[in-house]
Amino acid sequence: MKKFISILCFVLLAVIYSCGGGSTSGDKESSDEASEKVQSGKSSKEKGEAIADCDDYLDQYEKWIILYIEALKEYKENPHDNKTLMKFSEAMSEAPRWAEEWINLHACAYNEKYQKRFEEIANKANKAMEELNFE
Numbered sequence: 001m002k003k004f005i006s007i008l009c010f011v012l013l014a015v016i017y018s019c020g021g022g023s024t025s026g027d028k029e030s031s032d033e034a035s036e037k038v039q040s041g042k043s044s045k046e047k048g049e050a051i052a053d054c055d056d057y058l059d060q061y062e063k064w065i066i067l068y069i070e071a072l073k074e075y076k077e078n079p080h081d082n083k084t085l086m087k088f089s090e091a092m093s094e095a096p097r098w099a100e101e102w103i104n105l106h107a108c109a110y111n112e113k114y115q116k117r118f119e120e121i122a123n124k125a126n127k128a129m130e131e132l133n134f135e
Helices: 002-018 025-039 054-077 082-104 112-131
Strands: none
Touching (some): 054 082, 054 112
């Protein structure tokens, strides 16, 4: 079970991380147009809260990563507790939404500033998983 969770976590992070690849000059133009749409308020919703822009997405994503890490720690301490399993399950069920949202906000993924912050958040999650021996 531990290896399955670890593999699932790394695959999810790899998918999310890979969606933020580098940009070319052609990507820059479409990225700027998409960024304007994101900045103007066109976005999808997460738990009833609209994601206003790239910074907002990354703020919310970082909060989710912190909750996810807490769920991992609790799971590691007591993997048979039903409350812990529910918290962990809820955190895991949100992962695909975060990946999809990052893809939808491709202007963010192609912007070096946001890509760097996204990588820092992903590295925080990777480091926590390594410390908890979920590698």
